[in-house]
Amino acid sequence: MDKAILAFLNHLVVECGLADNTIAAYRNDLSRFADECASMGITSPARVTPTRVVDHLMGLRERALAVASIARKLAAIRTFLRFCAAEGLVPENPAARVEAPRGWRRLPRVLSSAQVEQLLEVPIGEDVLLVRDRAILEVLYATGARVSEVVHLPTEDARLDAGYLRCRGKGGKERIVPLGSRAVARIRDYLARSRPALAGGRALANLFLSRAGRPLTRDAVWRLIKKYCAQAGLPSEVSPHTLRHSFATHLLENGADLRAVQEMLGHASIKTTQVYTHVDRARLKAVHAQFHPRA
DSSP, rough: HHHHHEEEEEEIIIIOOOOOOHHHHHHHHHHHHHHHHTTTTTTTTOOOOHHHHHHHHHHHHHHHHHHHHHHHHHHHHHHHHHHHHHHSSSSSSSSTOOOOOOOOOOOOOOOOHHHHHHHTTOOOOOHHHHHHHHHHHHHHHHOOOOOOHHHHGGGGGGTTTTTEEEEEEEOOOOEEEEHHHHHHHHHHHHHHTHHHHHHOOOOOOOOOOHHHHSSSHHHHHHHHHHHHHHTTTTOOOOOOHHHHHHHHHHHHTTTHHHHHHHHEEEEEHHHHGGGGOOOHHHHHHHEEEHHHHTO
């Protein structure tokens, strides 16, 4: 089983070009499944049955995993076994007809425009890290980029004169995302006052650097957002992805085209973007009052 999983992961890297985080998620999900199978004497994909897959999912459910997490793990197992079938390791995919669990899709957590303004104004001061953090927060909200895209962003991909970022998303796909004037100003300020001090004279590719002059990590950005949210009195559940959700929601609420938002977010399917089309009750009432003939 382990050998087959390794071959599958190599296939995802070499032929599918999936992102490192996606590969790590597949590795984790399949390792847990393989360990459970091994404890029952199932040591090769050929001995995996639909019942074994269902039992694995039921075990996850008993551990109170979220429906979305269970569905993701099933997708990993199903894709792995489909690969095994294509390679002749199993006669057919035993997970092909196993249904994914269904549940209500939760709306993403978003901040109001006023709350975003509160957050963006927290890092005040001339310290090099405060100047850097102001730029990071502005870029996350101005572009809706994933935190992994921001921390790996090369300096050359911030086209400030043209007013856009070139982001490399999942699967290595590139997209162009406009930068607002405030984000451009914050990045210019960071490049002029902070980055040279953090780089220490070294030629480094990444735009945003740590105190030690190394590329930032996703966890570091997560921690700085938590810190500034606490200082601003905002909910503790706010994360870098909350700014991405807020970016999309605010664009749509102000009349942006759904396809344009899809392009800026880098979503492969419009269905993924449609989750942001929720609106609050006040706006629904306003629209109804404005357009319904008997309102």
